[in-house]
Amino acid sequence: MQLSALAIGERGRVKSVNADGSIRRRLFDIGVIEGTEVMCLGRSPLGDPAAYLIRGAVIALREEDAGTILIEREG
Amino acid sequence: MGLTMQSSTKDALLNTLCIEKKEESDLVVALAGNPNVGKSTVFNALTGMHQHTGNWTGKTVSLATGYAKSETRGFCLVDLPGCYSLAAHSQEEEVARDFILSGRADAVIVVCDSTCLERNLILALQILRLTGNVVLCVNLLDEAKKKQIEIDLEKLETILGIPVVGTEARRGKGLSALLDAVQKIKAAPPTNQWKLAQNGGTSEDDIAKEIVLTAEKISREVKKAPLESAWTRDRKVDRILTSKTFGFPIMFLLVMGIFWLTIVGANYPSQLLSKLLFSLEEPLLQFLDFLPPFANEMLVYGAYRVTAWVVSVMLPPMAIFFPLFTILEDLGYLPRVAFNLDKCFKKCRACGKQALTMCMGFGCNAAGVVGCRIIDSPRERLIAILTNTFVPCNGRFPTLVAVITMFFAGGAGALISAAGLAGFIVLGVLVTLLVSYLLSRTVLKGVPSSFTLELPPYRRPQIGSVIVRSVFDRTIFVLGRALVSAAPAGLLIWIFANVNVGGATLLSICTNFLDPFASLLGLDGVILMAFILGLPANEIVLPIIVMAYVSGGRLTEISDLVHLRTLLVANGWTWVTATCTMLFSLLHWPCATTLLTIRKETGSMRWTVAAFLIPTIVGCVVCFLFATISKLFI
Numbered sequence: 001m002q003l004s005a006l007a008i009g010e011r012g013r014v015k016s017v018n019a020d021g022s023i024r025r026r027l028f029d030i031g032v033i034e035g036t037e038v039m040c041l042g043r044s045p046l047g048d049p050a051a052y053l054i055r056g057a058v059i060a061l062r063e064e065d066a067g068t069i070l071i072e073r074e075g
Numbered sequence: 076m077g078l079t080m081q082s083s084t085k086d087a088l089l090n091t092l093c094i095e096k097k098e099e100s101d102l103v104v105a106l107a108g109n110p111n112v113g114k115s116t117v118f119n120a121l122t123g124m125h126q127h128t129g130n131w132t133g134k135t136v137s138l139a140t141g142y143a144k145s146e147t148r149g150f151c152l153v154d155l156p157g158c159y160s161l162a163a164h165s166q167e168e169e170v171a172r173d174f175i176l177s178g179r180a181d182a183v184i185v186v187c188d189s190t191c192l193e194r195n196l197i198l199a200l201q202i203l204r205l206t207g208n209v210v211l212c213v214n215l216l217d218e219a220k221k222k223q224i225e226i227d228l229e230k231l232e233t234i235l236g237i238p239v240v241g242t243e244a245r246r247g248k249g250l251s252a253l254l255d256a257v258q259k260i261k262a263a264p265p266t267n268q269w270k271l272a273q274n275g276g277t278s279e280d281d282i283a284k285e286i287v288l289t290a291e292k293i294s295r296e297v298k299k300a301p302l303e304s305a306w307t308r309d310r311k312v313d314r315i316l317t318s319k320t321f322g323f324p325i326m327f328l329l330v331m332g333i334f335w336l337t338i339v340g341a342n343y344p345s346q347l348l349s350k351l352l353f354s355l356e357e358p359l360l361q362f363l364d365f366l367p368p369f370a371n372e373m374l375v376y377g378a379y380r381v382t383a384w385v386v387s388v389m390l391p392p393m394a395i396f397f398p399l400f401t402i403l404e405d406l407g408y409l410p411r412v413a414f415n416l417d418k419c420f421k422k423c424r425a426c427g428k429q430a431l432t433m434c435m436g437f438g439c440n441a442a443g444v445v446g447c448r449i450i451d452s453p454r455e456r457l458i459a460i461l462t463n464t465f466v467p468c469n470g471r472f473p474t475l476v477a478v479i480t481m482f483f484a485g486g487a488g489a490l491i492s493a494a495g496l497a498g499f500i501v502l503g504v505l506v507t508l509l510v511s512y513l514l515s516r517t518v519l520k521g522v523p524s525s526f527t528l529e530l531p532p533y534r535r536p537q538i539g540s541v542i543v544r545s546v547f548d549r550t551i552f553v554l555g556r557a558l559v560s561a562a563p564a565g566l567l568i569w570i571f572a573n574v575n576v577g578g579a580t581l582l583s584i585c586t587n588f589l590d591p592f593a594s595l596l597g598l599d600g601v602i603l604m605a606f607i608l609g610l611p612a613n614e615i616v617l618p619i620i621v622m623a624y625v626s627g628g629r630l631t632e633i634s635d636l637v638h639l640r641t642l643l644v645a646n647g648w649t650w651v652t653a654t655c656t657m658l659f660s661l662l663h664w665p666c667a668t669t670l671l672t673i674r675k676e677t678g679s680m681r682w683t684v685a686a687f688l689i690p691t692i693v694g695c696v697v698c699f700l701f702a703t704i705s706k707l708f709i
Contacts (some may be wrong), residue, residue, distance in 0.1 A: 031291075
């Protein structure tokens with residue numbers, strides 16, 4: 001499933017990063033690679049972007065970009 | 076990055092980076108690290124007040140340099156821009172990477188946030204691939220302790236093979252150990268196991284992923300932390316500040332609150348300053364007795380009076396607003412504003428970080444323009460630069476507040492003024508969004524770029540250093556600018572008002588010339604001329620208006636808004652005039668400093684002219700519409 005579909009409070013593990021261009025490298029640099037654990041922490045009042053917990057830091061990603069990251073939901 | 080004397084002067088651009096060693100034995104040390112790790116705190120703590128800003132050759136990113144001393148040696152410190160990687164997607168990353176590669180630094184201190192070690196190690200490992208002369212500074216240990224995070228610094232040192240120093244930069248702990256470690260590696264350079272060994276066929280992507288995995292492995296070995304929960308204090312606060320129900324109202328209230336405090340707090344000091352400075356006029360006149368009366372009066376009633384007016388009206392609000400705003404900044408709230416507003420900006424094909432640059436523009440539009448560097452995409456950066464002036468800077472607040480108080484607030488005073496000002500800000504934001512949208516559909520076409528926005532942990536602001544930094548740095552800046560622009564403007568106005576050509580003063584000739592056009596906009600010739608003469612600094616617009624109205628061409632002491640109102644009404648002001656003046660103040664050309672900064676940041680005359688024309692045209696259109704509509708219905 002896509003990262004953008006993760007509900008608040010849910011965790012997931014990254015299966016693949018399908019973005020390209022500069023966002024791809026940017027995602028690697030903040031630690032989003034295959035096997036990374038992520039958790040959705042919340043959404044902006046307008047619905048977009050959403051905040052994710054990635055390797056100890058809180059990073060906000062827009063829906064389109066979060067949509068390029070495929071994850072597997074975890075307990 | 077903010078408004079300091081250095082960051083906003085023309086000279087900051089022209090200085091190329093020169094690292095001046097005081098002694099031959101001085102070491103050049105670069106400070107690198109992710110944003111929000113306390114790098115500036117480390118830098119400031121090490122260098123104290125001895126800093127400058129300069130440009131790295133060819134690029135427009137300025138670097139702060141400073142000098143530090145340990146017992147035995149001196150150090151020339153270079154503060155590299157905070158970045159997540161050296162992959163060079165933005166100018167700042169390019170500058171950081173180039174500087175490290177250039178070999179000009181004897182050592183690199185990589186500052187890390189101990190509460191986020193894993194992510195920070197990614198940059199550290201990237202740097203280690205380029206050079207082995209690295210000291211790892213694990214900062215914010217006090218924050219880590221609060222979160223029950225423990226880091227085995229010795230083990231980290233063994234694994235990485237470089238010195239690792241723990242610091243609490245805010246308390247000044249560990250800083251001398253840091254400098255000692257730099258000396259140690261200079262004396263005995265560590266063997267670098269991470270250096271760019273085999274490159275061969277491995278793609279950049281694979282290298283990047285490998286670094287992430289290595290960082291993860293190292294972190295796991297040295298860090299002990301409780302399981303990340305979703306319910307820590309920061310998250311709870313964020314749930315409220317970014318919630319559907321409370322997010323926007325809180326934002327609005329905070330903005331209003333800051334304005335209210337500024338207005339109320341500045342009132343008394345303004346009156347005091349005003350009385351003090353005006354009481355010096357007579358002695359000054361006496362002192363300059365030796366000059367012919369024309370020259371004497373010109374200097375005292377022209378230059379001095381306007382400068383005194385500007386200082387007493389503008390200085391106290393700035394001295395209150397800047398610290399308050401810096402506290403909010405240090406706290407970490409501003410990224411949440413960008414988070415809340417991003418969708419609006421995305422719809423206008425701009426970047427949510429524009430919200431941050433707009434916040435910076437509150438203090439000073441020139442600083443806001445400089446702040447646009449945080450936006451990676453050149454197209455979106457340009458949009459943010461061109462629209463920054465729609466956020467009223469501190470030079471315009473007092474004018475807006477004075478007009479609101481005189482014509483709209485009545486007896487309710489400060490609260491209504493604050494609300495009115497906040498309302499104008501909202502208008503400015505809406506205009507920004509609209510113009511950004513139009514720009515991105517016409518001359519700056521493109522799709523919204525991707526962005527990652529970090530929401531840093533909330534940190535207790537260091538009130539003491541905030542006050543010192545913002546009051547002294549900004550106070551000096553304001554005083555400087557007041558002298559430089561207000562004095563000549565005052566001189567000019569006095570001359571215009573007292574020199575007669577063919578029966579009329581130069582002043583009245585000019586204002587009569589501008590009158591027809593100005594009245595189309597709901598203004599009059601005097602107001603328009605004041606705005607034109609206010610190009611160097613928005614602060615002087617109101618004093619020029621007042622001075623021009625007062626017959627005899629002198630600015631009488633008007634710290635009392637009641638008298639000021641009487642004067643304005645006597646010269647034809649209605650609430651429509653007041654509104655149009657406020658609208659034009661919000662929507663007109665940027666001040667000279669801002670234009671110069673735009674020229675520097677964009678490197679293009681064409682866009683600087685656009686930056687001049689766009690707000691002007693918007694202002695003229697809006698004022699014209701408002702004036703015309705109100706004439707029809709009233």
